[in-house]
Amino acid sequence: MELDFFTPVKEDLLVTDSGKLGSSLKIHLENKAFPDLEGVKIAFFGVLEDRLNEERNGEPFDFNGIRRELYNLYPGNWHLQMADLGDIQRGETVEDTFFAVQSAVNSCLKKGIIPVLLGGSEDIVYAQYRAYDGVEQMVNLVNIDSRFDLGDADKPISNRSYVGSIVVTKPYNLFNYSNLGYQTYFNSQDEIELMDRLFFDAYRLGEVTGDITVVEPVMRDANLVGLDLGAVSGGALGNYRMRSPNGFDGREICALARYAGISDKVSSFGVYEYSSEFNFPASNMLVAQILWYFVEGVNFRKNENTISAKKEFIRYQVPIEEEVLVFYKSPVSGRWWIEIPFISPSNNKLKRHTLLPCTQGDYLDACNQIIPERWYKTKRKNEI
Template sequence: MDFSFLSPVPDSVLAYNEVLSQQTLGTNIKIHSSQNGIPDLKNVKVAILGVLENRNDYNYIGETFQLNEIRKAFYSLFPGSWNITIADLGDISRGETVNDTYFALKETIINLVKANVIPVILGGSQDLTYANYRAYDNLIPMVNIVNVDAKFNLGDSSKPIKNNSFVGKIILDKPYNLFNYSTLGYQTYFNPQEEIDLMESLYFEYYRLGEIANNITLAEPVMRDANIVTVDLNSIKSAEVSLKQKFSPNGFDGKEICAITRYAGISNKVSSFGIYEYKPSKDDEITAMLIAQMIWYFIEGVNYRVKDDDFSDESSYQKFITLTESEELVFYKSNKTGRWWIEIPFLSNVNNKLKRHTLLPCMHQDYIDACNNKVPERWYKAIQKNSL
């Protein structure tokens, strides 16, 4: 595998690591160092990958950044009772152009995903999600992206890509591999009405901050269907982060964002995960520690993944059929985990994109609603999207 784009973890971080307790994560993970080179990825399940690129931030004024404080915070944490191996592969430095950085990130993700390693990407600007998405062009036929964000970031796709318009590029650039795009935690006053209307017309899913904060479990079935999860740190409320990171008085609190990243980890489909829009400042410890804990909870989720979506064995699930006024809905419940799915019927008269999406993750509440003659909105959107 070619990892020539990666620069090692700085010696200052490794020196900090030397004085930590032998039980901490820093002394128990494989680290890319200038002394020892890139570690062997055999048995590695999760790899941390920094990307020092922020030039497509629409507020960019020439500043650079580093990820040392995040690494120090993460290394200082103690692992859970995990049985997975973690690596820190160091950083992709900014290329001569932003497209060079995109290429380096894309190739690195391809190599990791093919090796069954989940990259945890720590980045500057969130437009790096575009490079993450393009890495899947030849990996799987259709891609589902979940964005934890206060904004949709659809933007004007006719203009050059920025961190507030990268989703428009993902939707409109060939090859067209996007099947579903979901936003968790959007805040209406940060989004123009035409973007909200566009999300609706494309049958994409979007959940307001209040919806998710009132019932955090709504995030679980959305994450269960995701291949790529991207988190904008601006979705976290100002009180939880340091000076330069402050964006809005409203947003997820630390506990909620960690629960969401744990759901992302538990999902059997999620094969890459990114945390973006990091802006270090002198009082940076609090943001760095929060990001470290988000990574910790993601890895905790990966450790507790359960293969419960194989419905070829009838003894592993229960099947429920409900009748609403307009539809017959078929639900499946895993005997192993208690998680629920709803069947998406094939539409034989259309070019079917849903070959791998015949079962849509849902909640027990969706089944209860169907019993009360209410068709779940996720099911309706999936049907509409498949007939576009």
């Protein structure tokens, strides 16, 4: 771990109550040695970068309010060791900040630690994603956001165009991109059509809030997750200066964070678009609870993403049109997967995508001769 990247947490944020979350964290403090990360499963750190925010107000911000609320929450029945590494300050250039973030996330991944980032502008997801450049498989990105953030890849990267940069910039590690909670009036028809042409997944806000369980298989297949606070309603954040009154409420956004945590594949998580405008007690408390629910999810992982676990799955075959769809069900969790034909033997990075998380509803639809849309999109991407 590059210790020079992190500035320590202020000591006046510490809590003295031994029963609260802050008392059990390994915290990088002023005038103290950097914490020993042996045995740590989750590591929090902030990234004080917002220069590529297209609506940047230029005011300084910090995460002290969030830390104060988080440290004072009571933990659940948890058994994982966690750490707070402090903050990555703005580098001389944005590229310097990105390098520090990429290095920090990559170091955590190598140690088996799940990094939980607090941002700054959401373009930091680009650096979070680039930390996966050395992994053996392609990765899936899930973005909880009211916008797709595809932008124009020919223009400089920003918090509204970082996904486009991910798609077109080598090395190509991205297998799938999923957006949860987009609001149509914030996205051009060109972007909506591009999402469809690229066989990416997009779920409108109303679709998710109508049945939040639709996101579970999407999260179960994610490797990295970014959460834009702009996806949350201004009322839920206690911030009525926000431009949009629509978005997820507090309960819904915490449920999404828990789904991300409980996914066996998610290996990094970030909450972005925090600024001085969010420095309200309600905003800080909601972000702290988002982090709490992510940790709660991690503690209840089933570890079903292993060869030995998959050997116990129950197998179902469903003839449909000219295909035979193969479904698997876990006898432990009751969760479902569908097999994707592996068509590109030359691309070893695609091997992990031969089992796609799905729902029991997808199995029942297939029994009624309806091909699951996510199966079709994933199969098409395997063919390209």
